[in-house]
Amino acid sequence: MNMGGPNNLDEVEVFLKNMFNDKYIIGAPQPIRAMIGLLITTLRKKEAKENYSKLGGMSPIVGHTKRLVRRLNRVLDADVYYEMRYTPPFAREVTSKLTQYDEIYAFPMYPHYSSTTTKSSIENFKKEAKKVGIKAPIKTIESYYSDENYNKAIVERIKEKVSDVNSEDYELIFSAHGLTQRTIDKGDPYQEHILKNVECAKEELKNQGIKFKNILVAYQSRLGPVEWIKPYMDVTLKAMKDKKVIVYPISFTVDNSETEFELDIEYKQIADEVGLADYRVAKVPNHHPYFIETIAGIYNNLKSQ
Numbered sequence: 001m002n003m004g005g006p007n008n009l010d011e012v013e014v015f016l017k018n019m020f021n022d023k024y025i026i027g028a029p030q031p032i033r034a035m036i037g038l039l040i041t042t043l044r045k046k047e048a049k050e051n052y053s054k055l056g057g058m059s060p061i062v063g064h065t066k067r068l069v070r071r072l073n074r075v076l077d078a079d080v081y082y083e084m085r086y087t088p089p090f091a092r093e094v095t096s097k098l099t100q101y102d103e104i105y106a107f108p109m110y111p112h113y114s115s116t117t118t119k120s121s122i123e124n125f126k127k128e129a130k131k132v133g134i135k136a137p138i139k140t141i142e143s144y145y146s147d148e149n150y151n152k153a154i155v156e157r158i159k160e161k162v163s164d165v166n167s168e169d170y171e172l173i174f175s176a177h178g179l180t181q182r183t184i185d186k187g188d189p190y191q192e193h194i195l196k197n198v199e200c201a202k203e204e205l206k207n208q209g210i211k212f213k214n215i216l217v218a219y220q221s222r223l224g225p226v227e228w229i230k231p232y233m234d235v236t237l238k239a240m241k242d243k244k245v246i247v248y249p250i251s252f253t254v255d256n257s258e259t260e261f262e263l264d265i266e267y268k269q270i271a272d273e274v275g276l277a278d279y280r281v282a283k284v285p286n287h288h289p290y291f292i293e294t295i296a297g298i299y300n301n302l303k304s305q
Helices: 009-019 032-053 060-075 091-095 115-131 148-161 181-185 190-207 233-238 257-274 289-304
Strands: 104-106 138-140 170-177 214-220 244-249 278-281
Touching: 009 032, 032 257, 060 257, 060 289, 091 115, 104 115, 104 289, 115 138, 138 289, 148 190, 148 244, 148 289, 170 190, 170 233, 181 190, 190 214, 214 233, 214 257, 233 257, 244 257, 257 278
Parallel strands: 104 138, 170 214, 170 244, 244 278
Antiparallel strands: none
């Protein structure tokens, strides 16, 4: 289960409309939520289409997810499907294929729990499963940011970016998708999970003897005039003049528009304007063997319960 992304430019509007009509994204009641969602979609769809055009006309999440699923189907004693929250294949399409199974494992591609991602996806999946008459138990997991293999996958991706340089010359920024401060104040544990994940990754870096000049956390992707959790990624980068920076997108398991467009292109422009000596963005786990081991381990653990 993942958030999804447009499979083509015609789906950009579908993606935006569905995302901003999610009660966990926009907390206003209907029909106000639909009106707000329509307004945001109208204002953003032209720019969003232009951005996705620069990525080949579709979200990178699609290809990366398909490759991951193919590899999982080879190593797990289960049939592996993927479903997206805001773009096809939706939960209603996937659950219709699952009516004959006696056990179902719903794996969130969000390592950190949030009502805006994990809760929204699990609730939607279970609702659609009920509609098609699925009686089989649906097992899931709420977070796995502390999983040893998962953090090894993170460190391997970071190592790929420092293989030709001295890591001690670089600042390492763990960049996470932002949430509104209001969401956190209501008790959402997302930010707490992010910070704990950073500590786990730092411990794995230490175990492998990899050192950086500094290790920081920042948050990207804020929208609108409301307060979002800080520090902001753009503000953090603007304070890095003449420094060398490695960015690891810690809130994502699969590369998407926020990693391959926002970080690789938009924030690269900020880095160039500020005068960073070097700016590199690491890949996220995608189909890395350690991430496949993470999923396999969680599946086998759920299976034994």
